[in-house]
Amino acid sequence: MSQLPELKIGKHQPLYPVIQGGMGVAISGPNLAGHVARCGGVGTIASVGLACNSPHYNGRNYFEANQLAVKEGIQEARKIAGPKGVIAVNCMVALTDYDRHVKSACEGGVDVIISGAGLPLRLPEYAKEYPDVALVPIVSTVKAASLISRRWEKTYGRLPDGFVVETPKYAGGHLGVTKMDQVDDDEFSLEKVVPELVEFVEKEMGKDVPVIAAGGIWDRKDMERAFGLGAKGVQMGTRFACTFEGDASERFKQAYIDAREEDVVIIQSPAGLPGRALRSPFIDQYLKGHVESKPCIANCLTHCRYKTERETFCIAQALIDAYRGNWEEGLFFCGSNVTKVEKMEHVEDIMKELFPE
Structure with a gap:
């Protein structure tokens, strides 16, 4: 050592x-x-x-x-x-x-x-x-x-x-x-x-x-x-x-445990920056070019394409859904090491x- x-x-x-x-x-x-x-x-x-x-x-x-x-x-x-x-x-x-x-x-x-x-x-x-x-x-x-x-x-x-x-x-x-x-x-x-x-x-x-x-x-x-x-x-x-x-939530953690290499994707987030996340059903739809967002929660970002152009989605809502374990509608951010979580x-x-x- x-x-x-x-x-x-x-x-x-x-x-x-x-x-x-x-x-x-x-x-x-x-x-x-x-x-x-x-x-x-x-x-x-x-x-x-x-x-x-x-x-x-x-x-x-x-x-x-x-x-x-x-x-x-x-x-x-x-x-x-x-x-x-x-x-x-x-x-x-x-x-x-x-x-x-x-x-x-x-x-x-x-x-x-x-x-x-x-x-x-x-x-x-x-x-x-x-x-x-x-x-x-x-x-x-x-x-x-x-x-x-x-x-x-x-x-x-x-x-x-x-x-x-x-x-x-x-x-x-x-x-x-x-x-x-x-x-x-x-x-x-x-x-x-x-x-x-x-x-x-x-x-x-x-x-x-x-x-x-x-x-x-x-x-x-x-x-x-x-x-x-x-x-x-x-x-x-x-x-x-x-x-x-x-x-x-337990469901959030289970998403990490279940993650395989092909589940990890890079998205362009509503903040205009690349982000690494799991391909949840919500993100899968987003990557295919169609997504329905929940309403803006609080005008929380200085630069937000959802707020200004009604493109993408409310990132706060999607992250809260992930935290609560809503696999269908959540944005599950992760690092590349998520595939090592067993x-x-x-x-x-x-x-x-x-x-x-």
């Missing part, structure tokens, strides 16, 4: 160098995040769409209910994680109320904010009253990391506390690139981007800013490969989604397998 790197994100250091990826809507909620943090990783709540599972939501107050759900989710995760657990919230830049997601997470006492689905150029502004909250952008290229760093330093006098590099080749959900032909492009592979970003970070920011590799990480071998590229940590989503502690696992058992020492 090679020696593990220490993952220090701002003032926060988990026992193990692994972050559980943020998976929305509500797939990585407080229960999953709390258990991952309790077992020594960084547990991540996805802030998007939490309102839909909240007692505060009455069908008309989506944005206000979501703010409360984010704060309460962090408190719930903390109770499970204990005082030493590191809790993160994943906030998507593409949301119309992105600033409120960040502020709610900070007010709720989060340790780390991880932010992608766009460039989080104003993230420090929204978190400025909470200097101990670590801020970690998700990037696909060194160019994006450089742009964010320069803007943050010039405008806010601070630098990112780490970077998550997500490769579209294997990641789940929205893939961090804008064009379909970029998904399999080696220019966006971890093998290319991680060493380049490590070099950039060490030159521009010093060795204390970790690069975290994401996309296609499943076992210890995958982790060690990422560490060999210079990453100080890894982010894993798909494997944690299908755990007993995962917040999704059974439900406990978070603790995954962590013991990854870190037997």
